[in-house]
Amino acid sequence: MQTHEIRKRFLDHFIASGHIEVPSAPLILDDPNLMFVNAGMVPFKPYFLGDQTPPFRRATSVQKCVRTLDIEEVGITTRHNTFFQMAGNFSFGDYFKREAITFAWSLLTNPVADGGYGIDPSRLWPTVYLDDDEAETIWRQEIGVPAERIQRRGMEDNYWSMGVPGPCGPCSEIFYDRGPDYGDEGGPEVDEDRYIEIWNLVFMQNERGAGGAKSDYEILGPLPERNIDTGMGIERVACILQGVDNVYETDLLKPTIDEAVSLTGRAYGAGGSAGAADDVKFRVIADHTRTAAMLIADGVAPGNEGRGYVLRRLLRRIVRSARLLGATGPTMAALVSTAIDVMAPSYPELAAERDRILTVAVGEEGTFAKTLSAGSALFADAAAETKAAGRDRISGDAAFALHDTYGFPIDLTLEMAAEAGLSVDADGFAALMSEQRKRAKDDANARKSGHADLSVYREFIDAHPTEFLGFGELVSEARVLAVVSAGRRLGAAGPGTEVDIIMDRTPLYAEGGGQLADVGTITTSSGVRVVVSDVQKVGKAVWLHRGVVEAGEIAEGDDVIASVDPVWRHGATQGHSGTHLVHAALRQVLGPTATQAGSLNKPGYLRFDFHANGPLTEAQRGEIEEISNTAVEANYPVHTFETGFDEAKAMGAMALFGENYGDVVRVVEIGGPFSMELCGGTHVAASSQIGPITVIGESSVGSGIRRVEAFVGMDSFRHLSTERALLAGLASSLKVPSSEVPGRVEQLVTRLRDAEREVARLRADQARAAAADLVESAERVGEVDIVGGRVADGLEPKELRELAADLRNRARADKTVVVLFSATTIDGATKVPFVVATTAGARDAGIAAGAVVKEVSALVAGRGGGKPDLAQGAGTDPAGIPAAMARVAQLVEGD
Template sequence: MQTHEIRKRFLDHFIRAGHTEVPSASLILDDPNLLFVNAGMVPFKPYFLGDQTPPFERATSVQKCVRTLDIEEVGITTRHNTFFQMAGNFSFGDYFKREAITFAWKLLTDSVEDGGYGMDPTKLWPTVYLDDDEAESIWRDEIGVPAERIQRRGMADNYWSMGVPGPCGPCSEIFYDRGPEYGVEGGPEADEDRYIEIWNLVFMQNERGEGTTKDDYEILGPLPKKNIDTGMGIERVACLLQGVDNVYETDLMKPIIDLTAEIAGRGYAAGNHDDDVRFRVVADHARTAVMLIGDGVVPSNDGRGYVLRRLLRRIVRSVRLLGGHQAMERVITAVIDLMTPSYPELAEQRAHILSVAVAEETTFSRTLESGSKLFSEAADATKQAGSTSISGTDAFTLHDTYGFPIDLTLEMASEAGLSVDRDGFAELMNEQRQRAKADARARKSAHADHHVYREFLDRGPTEFTGFTELVSEARVLGLVSDGERVRSAAPGAELELILDRSPLYAESGGQMADHGTITTSDGVRLRVNDVQKVGKKVWLHKVVVDEGEIVEGDQVLAAVDAGWRHGATQGHSGTHMIHAALRQVLGPTATQAGSLNRPGYLRFDFHSGTGLTESQRTEIEQIANEAVEANYTVNTFETDLTKAKAMGAMALFGENYGDQVRVVEIGGPFSMELCGGTHVASSAQIGPITVIGESSVGSGTRRVEAYVGMDSFRYLSRERALMAGLAASLKVPSEDVPDRVEQLVHKLKEAEKAVESLRAEQARAAVAGLIDEGVTVGDTLVVAARVGDGVDANGLRSLVTDLRGRVADRNAVIALFSAGDGKVPFAVGTTDAARGAGIKAGDLVREVAPLVSGRGGGKPDLAQGSGTDAAGIDGALARLREVIGAR
């Protein structure tokens, strides 16, 4: 039975039993405790916790899940996947143990013709909690499972909770006996490789207290309602129903392994364990990557993006170790095709998913070329020093300069028989993070202790009035200074102020916060410099008290700086213009990856593996300005998410939206996006849009920057004045300036070449006598010297090659150093005879580089490097002679 059929039968079974089908939630939910959704019940947590009233009494779903704690174990064990599908049925105060057990048993054991899975009942072993006589009785007396196939287990195995205070309860797990060839008899208690768990039925009936492990917390008492939460592993059931040994041989995984084997030119399950692990890594990680990118994750160096980057890079490296190259596009395409029957949205996102994955492959392939060389040098140096641990500094350099994740360095070190100084690496990483985040910590409320805002969060959201008015009457609900509640604040105080309603926009969706004022009728005046959100619903006005004393409970007038708002709306609406233009020019894969709008300026990040050409940039600017000139009306309205998407409204990848969304439509089909920001009334109010730059901001992500309105005019005015000045200086009309500048640049380059040629001739003349000054060390002529300062690396290389040619028939080593501008370049060359005697230029460079505080490397015939300590040159020359003499 195919996996898609297993999934469909599960949902159909519970729909017939009166359950509401709930589509899988995104892998990214607004839960600070979770990187990704990791269990089927996670989307239902608010109902189980009592935070929200469920809209149904019975529900069923097949939830996408990702668990990444044990990425290194993927492929080593044959039951572990990072992505998996958890089928579940849920009851919110409706049915309980008897129905849950019966529903599960019928689906598992009913015949295929009757809609079940047709499993042999004698193969199924239930487990129950130690004192759950009721569950055992149902299994034994009503279902008919013999008592000897029902096992009781303790809290660690058969008592469920979320790991924190809240709902909990005993559970009953269902295991399938795979037969004696998989292990010993005796049920799950004896062997969980032979007896594999396929379903867990949680009887959520109690509330638990504090605790740190699975079985050390107190049961506080019963819940007001008894609930059911179950989870059946789709992949494990597929493994059993398809009669294969492990999840990697099922219908959604084995084709990926077969394709990888075709690309690599070697077989799976051919007796090479390491190769088999790599095949399984590719299959597992490719599937997970597709699902993550489809839900809006893009590669980055932290958080969810780092997990995705790590998965994609492990695919690249695994394929390479198998002997293949450039496999990403074929593998990802195959995964999309395999998963689309259950997740049709993947077909719509195909181009985007492929673009992100292939761009990461391209980037990492370059990283592997440069970083692997540096790793090999670090590993060799570590071994030569008699150590078994690569330094934290080297590991950090690999990460920071070459983009090597620490996990990859650890893997490669392990393969080389080495370890890594992880503490040293962590210390350097922490120092970098502290520097990078210092400004953010000072500015954003997200880093504050939110307990002080609890009262306001519980009260409900701040009413935002800024869509319809710039001045609003409001009441001061609270004042917060340095993380503490205060009742009043005097002139000069800087604090956070919470109002019941506000026209001032709080920073979100890329739009910066409004500036403005808060005043009272008796002369109190506060300056608003920033507005942030806490808990996504309470506005924190960052204010300075300019006049009077503000007191909690005061009635105030909150006013937006009209000039600031006008500029901000121009920037935000201009961003929508640029987004629409980009999609016209580049196609639907140019999806938004972030934005920032402030008065007169916008920047827009989008997914693309390549930069814009000059003609594309011009076309995007023209399309955006044509939309401005068309004076399109800007319409905003609220509707439900499904209708908005059906209308063609663009949603930000990975963003979580509620059932009701706000749509901003500009020019009908020209631009329609889900957006909670403020906008101009018509596109003409944006004013001219001038694109001032396009650049890369990371793997597969580009950034467009532009001015709008008067800032655009001022920019163009400055450019015009600059052009007029150049034309006057060059004594040509403005339209001839580019050609004239190109001519001058060409002449300058020719002059620079002539000067460089002259310097090279002078340098050659200066070093011509060095051969006569060379010394013989053993039987090797050593020509080693410091040449005139200011010779660059290329010049030294040329000189070394020239001198080596003059003594090509001798056993000789040429080594030249220079210094200038804080750098110490050096180069070493060897003749054929010297190499025949075992002298290698690369080895010599590595010996002398530390003496000038540098590093270097190269081939046996020619190597070079660079340092920063010119005072060490004499010592380096002496060391070189010493090494040659000691060979």
Template sequence: MQTHEIRRRFLDHFVKAGHVEVPSASLILDDPNLLFVNAGMVQFKPYFLGQQTPPYPTATSVQKCVRTGDIEEVGKTTRHNTFFQMAGNFSFGDYFKEGAITHAWTLITASQDEGGYGFDPARIWVTVYQDDPEAAEIWQRVAGIPAERIQYRDGKDNYWDMGVPGPGGPCSEIYFDRGPEYGREGGPVVDEDRYLEIWNLVFMQDERGELSPKAGHPPVGELPKKNIDTGMGVERVALLLQGVDNVYETDLVRPVITKAEELTGRRYHSSDDHHEDDVRFRVIADHARTSAMLIADGVNPGNDGRGYVLRRLLRRIVRAARLLGASKPVMPEFMKVVSETMAESYPELSTDFSRIERVASGEEAAFLRTLDTGSRLFESAVADVKSHGHTVLGGTEAFTLHDTYGFPIDLTLEMASEAGLSVDEAGFRTLMAEQRDRAKADAASRKQAHADEAVYRELLDRGSTEFTGYTELNSEAKVIGLIAGGSRVSSAQAGDEIEVILDRSPLYAESGGQLADIGRITASGVRLKVKDVQKIGKKLWVHKVTVEEGEITEGADVLAQVDPEWRKGATQGHSGTHLVHAALRQILGPNAVQAGSLNKPGYLRFDFSWQGGLSEAARHEIEEVTNEAVLADYPVNTFVTDLAKARAMGALALFGENYGDRVRVVEMGGPFSMELCAGTHVASSSHVGPVTLLGESSVGSGVRRVEAYVGLDSYRYLARERALLAGVATALRVTPEDVPARVEALVERLKAAEKELEKHRAAAILASAGSLTSAAERVGNILLVAQAAPDGVSAGDLRTLAADVRGRFGSEPAVVALFSTTAEKVPFVVATTQAARDFGIKAGDLVREFSPHINGRGGGKPDMAQGSGSQPGGVTQAIDAIRAALATRAS
């Protein structure tokens, strides 16, 4: 069962039981005690603490969680992840112990056909708190679990609280017995590798004081309402239902390792050992998922807090990949795999993929620039320390790695530990403090030493560029400076790329989301093409130009000209942005605050603060309100006033910018739109032209984006859409109005045809079972069917076919091993009858015998195992290996 299905079944089970499905909260919540959300109940803490009244009596969610306390240990065990999904059900004063136990037991033991997980009840164990015989009694009465499979544990294991005075209560944990091949008998108290915990039920009934019952101290009272908080580990349930040995073999994690194998040329082994390569593969798989999820929720690499954790994760991926043999950037590939595997449950990984990839790849590029050189320095320092018989890497060496090569101290500590050394951290901290003091003392002198700063500073001291573009598109001006290659020059010739500073200019310098104007600067015999205009110090206009003709000299009188078509389109885009912003606030309310924008001729992009996607109806209404404002032909007025007066009038101040005492206000239609803005705008709203919203998406946690065409570009877009619809209508021989219904009907017909085709295909596959059974050979006491599957049997059908063939042998000892060789990969399935297992023959053991011949990986339970290889030419040798194994075990 795939992980996405496990999630869905959990939520469906509890929704059917009357719970409200609550979406996962962001990994970043406003909680001073948490760096990241680390448990399913975190978003419900205000309800448990009594700070807020819950809006529903029961709830269910699958919460994304991150725990990074022991990053260095990742990969050394095979059942822990830094990112994981916690499925939970919650009761706020509604049902209590018996309800929680009943709900959990029903879900885990109901058959998969009935919507459950289908776990064998005989393999379920539970633990209860040592002072909670009531829970044990309920487990026996409701679930029929015998007393010998119920174990009592102390508060350290089976009592939960938040670590501070407040609600708490005893726990009951559910475990699954994976079988003797995974460890010792005796239940969870003996071996938690064999007996794997999958679900923790917390019965919140107590109020704890300063001292916790986890440490044996009694609670100070009872809660007025008894609550339920449970957490089921989705990845652990996937491990069991997918028949694999560890979480790294599950469907949402293993693909990252597969990609790492492809990029590095090394092979991964799924065993529990601590082989260095295998640990590195697991580090990559774990950290790639966690990093993608953090970036999707708005975390960026940084030097402290959440940003530092993300930076550390990303750099550990890069280093692990390099140690495995990767020679090229890996982040784009790893982020792509994570997006493809996880997006079904977390669509933002797909819709926001370009930003996620950009952030991860940027950090990789920055780290790779320093890693090679820094690693050589580190290895030299380690060799020197060891050659003198010492075991401590000096603080000076650690500081040099950090200061010169960008190595975080945590990476140095990790690398030193791998080399069998410790680090003089105290010495490192001392040098870091000294470095900060020096930086404060000489920052000013270093800044003045920067050539570009000196050039611009001299020009800034002469005064500001006068912007004339609000009232004219052509302005006479004087060249007050020419810059080429970071230095002042007196002149430039045709073909040169230079920067031109004018005393006055009508060309808009990029700011406030509006792109710079393009245009020309001309004089007698001189023509410059203006490609970009930027501000220096908020008051100096720097025109980036190409000299197309003649020679331009400092001090020359020129004519600066804006491209009128560009300006017209740019004003349409910027004014359209204001209209869309106003429409958003009118439809969604004042919390839809601008978080960024980009406008250029014919196009606008607007980011705003908002949780959750917009409905189709909301998008339509926003577009309609925007175009009603266009049709209303509101006059666009601009004026300059005091900042305090502008705020009092209701003008919106955006981006958290530092405004001066005097500000420019752009007002459209009186109260409809009023914003502080230095951009250029149309004379009236009708000049914006039609506005067509292209779509709406997420660009990070709590930030949405709408995009739109305006003016002629909007008309052209609608014309293309109309032509496309007309083409479809012609092909379907219906009117455009009837296209949706006709397409829907065709889709339904296609689905029906596919179902019918699937029936015929399934029947054909099962028909081949008889011929396979009759072809069985006897090896010792065992009947063996080992061969390539018939043509047309896909990898997904192998399991069904193998199970059917096995069933035809009834009580006879038999092994069925089928290989699919219709593609470059070699999927396989091995199935055994009970009689064969009585001889000690296990499907998973046979896989280990033959998988080297096909360069394969796989595993499973004694009755059935599956996997895949990459060498089709080795199937014959693999079958011979199975015969040899059976000959020695069942003779």
């Protein structure tokens, strides 16, 4: 049975049982505890936590999930993936244990012809919590599972919680016996390789307190309602129904392995120790390629921190694994295309976004190819320094720096070290990696404390969604429903109090979609005045008006007038509509892959992040500005309307990747086909109201992500006026017409550069002349001459290197070390550049320039490094130069 069919049968089974199908949420949700959605129940957390009342009593979903805690273990075990699909059925105070167990059993064991999976019941082993007699009785007496196939297990295995205070409860897991070829008899408590878990039924009935994530916490008492949260691993069930040994050989991953075999020329499943190592690399490629495609589709871009770093790491492990398997050219396009093809039947957005996904993935492959090239050179330096120092093992520090700072994989370091006749301090490297993981784990645990307590807003989220009137009104009557301060409901608040005010209706826009919140006032006829500086949404239904009571006492039940600052709103609509025009212009200039990766708009200003592999040229930037302003001049009408999500997509409306849209969406259309996007923000009535758009900057904000910034309206006019005044001032100073300023400035710059080069040449000549005596006055230490000391101040590092090379060439002794320091002070800050150069004879004697630099740099309050023949650094304390020279003598003596 194909995996897409397994997925469909699951949903059909529960829909037929009265469950509402809930589409998978994006892998990125606004949750301070999670980097990615990592379980099927995550989108339902507000219901389980009691922050919101669910709109249904029964639900079912197949949720996209990513877990990246142990990326290095991927492929070593054959039943874990970074990306997986978790099928689940959920009850919110409706059914409980009996129904949950029956639903799962019937789907698993019913004949294929009746919509089930047709699994042999005798191969299924349920587990229950230690004291859960009720679940054990249902399995034994009602389902008919023999008592010897039901096992009781402790909190580590069969008691579930989210790892933080909140709902929890015992669970019942269902395991499939793969047979004696896979391990020992005795059920899952004996061997979880033979007995593989395929379904977990959580009976969410209690509330837990603080403590350890697994078992070290107190059960505080029962929940108001008993809930069901289940999860069936789609990939694991596919393993069973397709008769393969592991998840990597199912129909969703094996095609990518086959493609990797074709690209590398290596065989999968060849056997032997070398074949086993190759198999791990093939599985890494298949797993990470699929995960990367899913992450990019949901809006993640490679970067150096957070989610972007995880994606970058996955993509680089693909490239690394392919190279270790023998690939010599690009592989990413073919691998990612294969992953898209096999996943698209369940996730059609992959096919729709194929070009964008490939652009991001292939771009990162190219970037990493350069990293590998640079890393290879750095490795060569580390190897040379190791040999020059008479050692045969590269330090763990050096290996970790290559891995962590430069992205150079440790297995490539090990392989290249072996080729160079060296080993690597693997224990030292592992210790540093362990420290890094501990820091990451501590950071992750720290994030768990970030879950906001929304209980004070619960009744309003459930019963009083705020009616937003701001699309048509700037002033409206409203009634105060709650006055909250510091997380407590006050009832009333007097002057000076910082408050969150909930009203039944409002014209003030709550921050969202890149648009900053409105500012304004809440007043009453009796003189109460609250100045609103921010508006936020909770539960997607309640507007929190945040501000300070300026006069009077605001109280629940008050009838008030809520007003938007009209100047602020006008500027905000200009910025937001201008963002849509710039997005449309970018797509015209760069093509459909220039999709949104984030935005910010506020009065007079817009910032738009988009996917691109390189900076805009001046011509492209000018074209984007011209297209945007042509749309302004065209005075396009701005239409907004609501429609179904699928209908909006069919019209060609652009959606923000990773955003979780509802069934009904709001479409903003500017000039018909010119711009059509899903958007909940406020906009101008016609494009001419935006005013001029001036692009003021374009920059990189991460790998594959560029940012364009622009002024709109009066801010654009003011910017242009300032630029014009600057140009006029330059023209006056240079005594030329404004049109000739660029040429005249270029002439002056050229003359200045020529003069600087001449000054540098003269300074270098003087330094060489002054330094000639250094060779004659060299200090002899044993058989080695030490040439150097503090030379002419003001030398640049490049000049110092050239001087050191010149002195090395003039050396009288075969074994010579040249050590030069300079000093310069700019704006009160002193810099001390220094250079060490060695002759071949000195290097043969074990004196490496890079090692010398590392020893002396601290003495001048600096740092540095380099190769055995030439190394350099910089410090800030010239008073340490004599001590540094003395240390050089000690090193030469072998101390």
